[in-house]
Amino acid sequence: MDVFKLLDEMEEILESSSSIPFAGKTLVDKYELLEIVGEIRSKLPDEIKQAEWIKEERQRILAEAQSDADTMVKEIQLHIEEMVDQDEIVRQAHERAEEIIEKAQSNAKEIRIGSMEYADQLLKEVENRLMSLGNNIKDIVEVVEANRNELKGDK
Template sequence: MEVLKLLEEIEDILENASTIPFAAKVVIDKDDLLEIIREIRIKLPDEIKQAEWIKEERQRILAEAQNEADTIAEEAKIHIEEMIEQDEITRKAKERAEEIMRNAQENAKEIRLGAREYADELLKEVQDQMNIMIETVENNRNELRGLK
């Protein structure tokens, strides 16, 4: 910053100035000092404007970075929720598949038991019919024996 250089010049002038004996005062060239002060006044607004611009730019960059960080965090949150949801969907699908398999196995077991009962009933009917037939055959044989 040029203002700092000009302030250093003022310090140099004061340090190298002639001193008045027995007093804490110095003799300086008034025109030299006023010229430096004029230059400071000229340069100071530009440097203040530049410092304000830097400050505003810094704030803008920080706000932009914060927005980007917020966006990334939100996207990560959404992605995690989607992954959790996908995991939940997969878990529910597996549970549903297991339920369907259990139901199918129970239905198959019921069908097998029903088929056995039905076959047993049919065989019982056949057996009963055969017993009736055997009894009829025996009666017919006994009748034939009685005719002899």
């Protein structure tokens, strides 16, 4: 492959270049090496370029998927919180309904007891009046009998 030849050429340039004593550095022709690097890039197979594009695309897709997943998780959390809030509202409504029913039953019981006491009181008043009326009738009957007996005795 031509790429390997170009890499060999770069290596040969580096090995044959002048070195700077005690610095561990080498003087090279920058433009000559850049030209070789450019040729290497142009000779790289399209598959390598595609692989790089695929790698970048993969990263973009993963980032997008992560973003979508984060959004979905937030939406689900909000939905769950709403459901919990609604459940709490329903629970409170049930408690309030039970309180209202309990109070209504208690009021109904008090009203029944009150109406029974009132009916008992009215019946006692009626009984007392009837007894009084009965006593009055008895007195009247006695007076009528006494008058009748008196009239019979006059004859």
